[in-house]
Amino acid sequence: MPLLYVTDLAYPARGRRYGDEDVFLTARLREHFPLALCHPLDAEALLPAFDTVVVRNSGPVLHHQEAYDSFRAAALAAGTRVYNPLTGRGDMAGKQYLVDLTASGHPVIPTIDDPAHLSLLPASPAYAVKPKQGADSIGLTFTPHPDCAPGEFLIQPRIDFAYEVSFYFVDDTFQYALYAPDPARRWELVPYDPTPADLAFARTFIDWNTLTHGIQRVDACRAPSGDLLLVELEDLNPYLSLDLLPPEVQNTFITSLVRSLQSFGAS
Template sequence: MPADRPRLLYVTDLTYPAKGRRYGDEDVHLAARLRADFDLALCHPLDAAALMPGFDAVVVRNSGPVLGYQKEYEAFRERALALGTRVYNPLHGRGDMAGKQYLLDLTAAGYPVIPTVDRPEDLHRLPAAPQYAVKPEAGADSIGLRFMAYEELAGLTYGGLLVQPRIDFRYEVSFYFVDDLFQYALYAPDPERRWVLEPYEPTPDDLVFARRFIDWNTLDHGIQRVDACRTPEGGLLLVELEDLNPYLSLDRVAEPVRERFADTLARSLHAFLAA
């Protein structure tokens, strides 16, 4: 291999027990494609901080919810910033990478997002609903999620908790981007089986909706997933803006789509390293 090929440290937890998803399979196949363009080594997220020197960039992929290793993740971020190590996705993302504060910010700014508050004095701003979702601001993968009646919300100990109305939605749909380039969309026709995904053909209005959040996040490079729900009235509301380590469900799309995604990712990484 040429000596001047870029060196990537690819961060993944191949054995993370994700419900309905196979992190390991996805990363093995995607890393194999990237090896055509880069010298690449896989490592566990707990080893990334120690191993990052000597690589041109660290690519954070399916590393699992950082809630389980928050201290080590913060140490990784601090060391990467101190060393000037390039991290993909870049560490200034405003979505899930920075916690769930963006749901509060987007609610306040009037974006089409599930209304979200984090203080008891703001509960009156939420629309009436049979139940309300309560979850940790630093949560992921539904960790710590519970549903409560409105009368119970005043008794919560606030500070690090988010409250949202429980939305009666028709289905969930996700839009996948590399940089600002739309790649594909998937949806779960059955709300009770949210990990059983099928290809989805977005409308022009759907893409306008998704791009609003890509533009808001201001990441020049990186993989982003915009998760939304379709309301009974037909509109879309943002559920999550995943910009840290979004699972891609590449096994649910046709091979040409997978290949195009991998090629686009490789070009994005080359551009990221050249910037």
């Protein structure tokens, strides 16, 4: 099963080395699949030559939104398998899910998208305001008095959390967790040993997303109450921080990914 692997090896991600991760990952995948790499701007033109496309560290879609939308439409029209599948309900579909999950009572950072609804949030001396179609903290500001266009921005109370933690899954199987002990250094990660309650929290959002195949990263923060709150459900092209893992965990992840891709290709 030939794979078209979409990545931007030169994307300058803050605190992460996209290119290094994809060089490592494609080297391991080549042991199991014929594979070609391409930039996201070239993906649509190359679609006809491949049955399966893997979208990985291609940078925030907002930097090439028109090309991504065209690629997505072409892949759906042609019936091309895209991994992760294009039915994701998390970041793949924008940030509206944070507003919806708040309204449905899920354990997420309380989120609204209209300053008129500020009373629905816990009182806070400052609020985080960020574009609903944002990524990588682009456009993020903090203000005591949110005043933004309804429906275009997310508004959240600024939470004095203890740390951020990420849970990584292939399909619905947990693989590993990493956390940032210093809240000011988001990408200085170390291994995290999750409790059963932590994993139950993360799996709530994996189940909610209903993807049968794919790599997902559940990002959360430890609130002052001690509870975990969802920060983001990354289901499009989550960075994996594979370089921080011991070899045995890397190998387990690769094995899970290969099996997932093989199953996806046969579906």
